[in-house]
Amino acid sequence: MLIKILTRLVGGGGGGVAAAPRSVSFLNKTFRNYSSSSSSSSSNSSSVKKMTVRDALNSALDEEMCADRRVLLMGEEVGEYQGAYKVSKGLLQKHGPERVIDTPITEAGFTGIGVGAAYYGLRPVVEYMTFNFAMQAIDHIINSAAKTNYMSAGNINVPIVFRGPNGAAAGVGAQHSQCYSAWYGSVPGLKVLAPYSSEDARGLLKAAIRDPDPVVFLENELLYGEAFPVSDEVVDSSFCIPIGKAKIEKQGKHVTITSFSKMVGFSLKAAEILAEDGIDAEVINLRSIRPLDRSTINGSVRKTNRLVTVEEGYPQHGVGAEICASIVEDSFDYLDAPVERIGGADVPMPYAANLERMALPQVDDIVRAAKRLI
Amino acid sequence: MALYLPILRRKIGYLAMMNSTLSNFKTSFLSDKNSITTPDFCNSFSRRFHSSKADNLFDFMHNGGDSKELNFPGGIVKFTSQLKFLADVPEERVHCYRVLDDSGQLISNDFVQVNKETAVKMYKDMVMLQTMDTIFYEAQRQGRISFYLTANGEEAINIASAAALSMDDLVFPQYREAGVLLWRGFTLQEFANQCFGNKEDNGKGRQMPIHYGSNKHNYFTVASTVATQISHAVGAAYSLKMEGRDACTITYFGDGGTSTGDFHAALNFAAVMEVPVIFFCRNNGWAISTPVSDQFRSDGIVVRGKAYGIPSIRVDGNDALAVFSAVCMARTMAIREGKPVLIEALAYRAGHHSTSDDSSKYRPIEEIEWWKEAQNPVTRFREWLQGEGLWTTQAETELRDSARKEVLHAIQVAEKAEKPTVKEIFTDVYDVLPSNLRDQEKSLRETIERHSQDYPIDVPL
Numbered sequence: 142m143l144i145k146i147l148t149r150l151v152g153g154g155g156g157g158v159a160a161a162p163r164s165v166s167f168l169n170k171t172f173r174n175y176s177s178s179s180s181s182s183s184s185n186s187s188s189v190k191k192m193t194v195r196d197a198l199n200s201a202l203d204e205e206m207c208a209d210r211r212v213l214l215m216g217e218e219v220g221e222y223q224g225a226y227k228v229s230k231g232l233l234q235k236h237g238p239e240r241v242i243d244t245p246i247t248e249a250g251f252t253g254i255g256v257g258a259a260y261y262g263l264r265p266v267v268e269y270m271t272f273n274f275a276m277q278a279i280d281h282i283i284n285s286a287a288k289t290n291y292m293s294a295g296n297i298n299v300p301i302v303f304r305g306p307n308g309a310a311a312g313v314g315a316q317h318s319q320c321y322s323a324w325y326g327s328v329p330g331l332k333v334l335a336p337y338s339s340e341d342a343r344g345l346l347k348a349a350i351r352d353p354d355p356v357v358f359l360e361n362e363l364l365y366g367e368a369f370p371v372s373d374e375v376v377d378s379s380f381c382i383p384i385g386k387a388k389i390e391k392q393g394k395h396v397t398i399t400s401f402s403k404m405v406g407f408s409l410k411a412a413e414i415l416a417e418d419g420i421d422a423e424v425i426n427l428r429s430i431r432p433l434d435r436s437t438i439n440g441s442v443r444k445t446n447r448l449v450t451v452e453e454g455y456p457q458h459g460v461g462a463e464i465c466a467s468i469v470e471d472s473f474d475y476l477d478a479p480v481e482r483i484g485g486a487d488v489p490m491p492y493a494a495n496l497e498r499m500a501l502p503q504v505d506d507i508v509r510a511a512k513r514l515i
Numbered sequence: 516m517a518l519y520l521p522i523l524r525r526k527i528g529y530l531a532m533m534n535s536t537l538s539n540f541k542t543s544f545l546s547d548k549n550s551i552t553t554p555d556f557c558n559s560f561s562r563r564f565h566s567s568k569a570d571n572l573f574d575f576m577h578n579g580g581d582s583k584e585l586n587f588p589g590g591i592v593k594f595t596s597q598l599k600f601l602a603d604v605p606e607e608r609v610h611c612y613r614v615l616d617d618s619g620q621l622i623s624n625d626f627v628q629v630n631k632e633t634a635v636k637m638y639k640d641m642v643m644l645q646t647m648d649t650i651f652y653e654a655q656r657q658g659r660i661s662f663y664l665t666a667n668g669e670e671a672i673n674i675a676s677a678a679a680l681s682m683d684d685l686v687f688p689q690y691r692e693a694g695v696l697l698w699r700g701f702t703l704q705e706f707a708n709q710c711f712g713n714k715e716d717n718g719k720g721r722q723m724p725i726h727y728g729s730n731k732h733n734y735f736t737v738a739s740t741v742a743t744q745i746s747h748a749v750g751a752a753y754s755l756k757m758e759g760r761d762a763c764t765i766t767y768f769g770d771g772g773t774s775t776g777d778f779h780a781a782l783n784f785a786a787v788m789e790v791p792v793i794f795f796c797r798n799n800g801w802a803i804s805t806p807v808s809d810q811f812r813s814d815g816i817v818v819r820g821k822a823y824g825i826p827s828i829r830v831d832g833n834d835a836l837a838v839f840s841a842v843c844m845a846r847t848m849a850i851r852e853g854k855p856v857l858i859e860a861l862a863y864r865a866g867h868h869s870t871s872d873d874s875s876k877y878r879p880i881e882e883i884e885w886w887k888e889a890q891n892p893v894t895r896f897r898e899w900l901q902g903e904g905l906w907t908t909q910a911e912t913e914l915r916d917s918a919r920k921e922v923l924h925a926i927q928v929a930e931k932a933e934k935p936t937v938k939e940i941f942t943d944v945y946d947v948l949p950s951n952l953r954d955q956e957k958s959l960r961e962t963i964e965r966h967s968q969d970y971p972i973d974v975p976l
Binding site for chain 2: 239242244245247249250251252253254255256257258259260261262263265280281284285289290291292293294295296297298329330332352353354385432435
């Protein structure tokens with residue numbers, strides 16, 4: 142039983158389960174290793190497998206393509222170049238040019254073609270080098286994919302996945318750094334996912350590919366190289382995470398911190414720092430922007446009575462704004478303090494490293510916000 | 516897997532070459548640091564091609580000393596010493612394929628024969644399309660439906676192209692191809708139901724009129740977005756190719772739609788991916804109020820096919836037999852060779868763009884009238900049919916009469932039918948009704964119960 146708890150603590154990424162008192166120091170140690178971005182293996186258990194997010198995505202794609210002949214990958218540089226970020230490494234060699242298609246440079250064009258293929262029998266995965274470029278294709282994503290099942294009254298369903306890096310990277314400037322979670326999150330007919338760990342990446346991508354509806358899958362370039370511990374369950378090819386369920390990465394009782402993608406890591410670090418001051422934060426990894434897991438978020442806020450929402454994207458009309466509205470509508474009486482929203486600065490992303498750092502939420506911002514509520 | 520390695524090796528070899536050639540270019544350019552004037556870009560370039568190092572790298576593709584041609588990326592090209600540009604305007608425009616003359620007489624022996632039953636059905640459907648268009652248009656004018664679009668002047672394009680296809684071929688329409696659906700068996704009642712958005716509409720009242728769609732007839736639901744269907748057709752054709760089916764996709768669009776990015780990407784991709792798709796352009800001269808002279812300066816659409824490496828033909832869109840033959844041939848080519856084909860059918864949009872348009876505001880009424888009378892595709896085909904002994908004046912009267920009655924009846928029935936239930940607001944957003952929509956529906960029904968006296972009577976629960 143203890144072994145099972147240990148594996149789940151390590152495999153689940155930093156302990157989603159409340160550990161018995163004697164395991165507290167172990168929990169803290171595991172926490173530190175998990176939160177660091179180094180890819181060296183955990184010193185606590187040499188049998189625990191680690192997997193980078195890149196490998197998680199690659200293996201998920203490979204397995205789904207093996208399992209279903211209708212799944213294919215298309216995008217710029219996905220084939221010969223092995224993927225702009227090497228996420229599709231080895232796939233062309235294994236599955237052939239019919240199923241891994243290097244497209245010409247036209248996001249609007251190849252998205253339209255992908256949607257057309259999905260209209261009739263295939264299950265394409267359309268890759269964008271970043272979601273910034275997907276703006277060229279957004280008409281097809283929304284008007285040709287998201288709305289079609291409804292507009293055709295169920296005659297045409299569109300089992301397509303649109304995936305690629307979203308949000309800021311490091312020093313790539315304004316036209317390569319915008320976060321589109323709020324844009325796509327507002328569209329009925331789409332499912333929008335934002336994985337954080339390798340477990341999220343594998344499970345959610347598999348779920349997205351198997352889903353009969355169009356899914357927008359928002360990855361993060363900086364997370365590709367980060368390694369996370371993965372359990373045997375995660376590595377199994379049938380592994381899948383349900384769409385629409387958030388994950389409580391760390392239980393707590395004083396304040397709820399909601400986050401997604403890269404900000405989950407920052408929130409967990411912030412929770413560590415807050416713990417030193419006796420503030421027990423609960424960190425929620427949203428995993429799914431649409432459908433938003435309102436019941437988990439509300440349940441958590443009803444327990445802690447305080448909420449900080451964290452996202453990289455612009456604050457106006459952002460994911461945090463929606464979460465705040467949800468809390469006000471459903472759990473107003475449980476709030477002991479106003480909701481704190483943390484988002485990126487309301488400016489196009491500057492390039493200079495110091496300015497970029499100031500334009501994005503940092504761990505300190507999350508800590509300060511939480512402390513303001515207590 | 517071994518099959519793909521040779522291809523990879525060749526390509527990687529080329530990439531490596533390009534990289535070295537580029538660095539050669541950089542060194543030759545930078546070596547001029549001592550000169551006062553900045554080297555002219557053209558001069559630097561020609562310097563590169565004179566360098567022996569560059570030549571060696573291209574050696575394996577070079578024609579052993581023959582300087583009349585070179586195997587550039589993309590293939591061998593012959594050189595010319597003439598400084599000459601390709602003309603913007605051709606001396607002669609691409610000729611237009613025609614089988615029947617203005618009065619329905621056969622003037623070609625190079626066409627695909629139509630059997631008697633098909634020919635008669637073609638005519639009957641053209642008349643039905645005309646009748647349906649006239650009466651539905653009137654219904655909109657009377658306020659009974661909110662919107663309508665006619666295919667006036669394009670009956671031959673609609674029916675003849677449909678007749679040349681098989682039911683397995685997938686149709687990706689723009690919006691002026693109701694005749695294709697009519698040919699395939701969509702009933703007048705089904706057309707009327709969609710226009711009235713009633714309970715029987717297989718579109719569940721989700722869309723405005725003329726946005727027909729039917730899985731059964733392999734006719735993809737009309738969307739309001741312009742030219743998006745062109746790239747969809749290419750994707751679906753790719754799927755057909757992978758399936759290995761004896762079928763193709765066909766997509767229709769107007770002259771205006773060819774200005775979009777989707778048109779370009781779709782034709783380009785289809786040629787590169789080699790998929791069985793027929794691109795059918797209805798060049799009717801007008802994109803709402805924009806005449807083709809404001810839309811493009813090329814010789815119509817047919818010449819663009821050549822630019823993308825796609826076989827293309829220009830046909831007389833008012834000539835049913837010409838359209839039929841062209842589509843037949845195109846279909847054979849597309850399926851047998853797994854390649855795209857482009858057809859440009861020249862016609863005239865004899866009606867307004869839609870019921871929201873009054874085209875007399877931007878074009879002379881005499882012009883509209885002339886095309887309606889002198890180039891009417893239905894009249895021309897009838898004359899040919901009568902010449903073949905397949906049609907009579909009496910049959911004409913009977914057909915017109917019964918068609919009119921059928922359409923009126925369909926409208927009456929559709930108008931009286933109930934509208935879709937409240938449930939249909941929420942279904943089909945996703946495959947499975949999500950919890951937030953279930954909650955919204957529940958909350959809506961509770962509100963309805965609380966205020967039942969205010970609830971509209973024409974929205975069934």
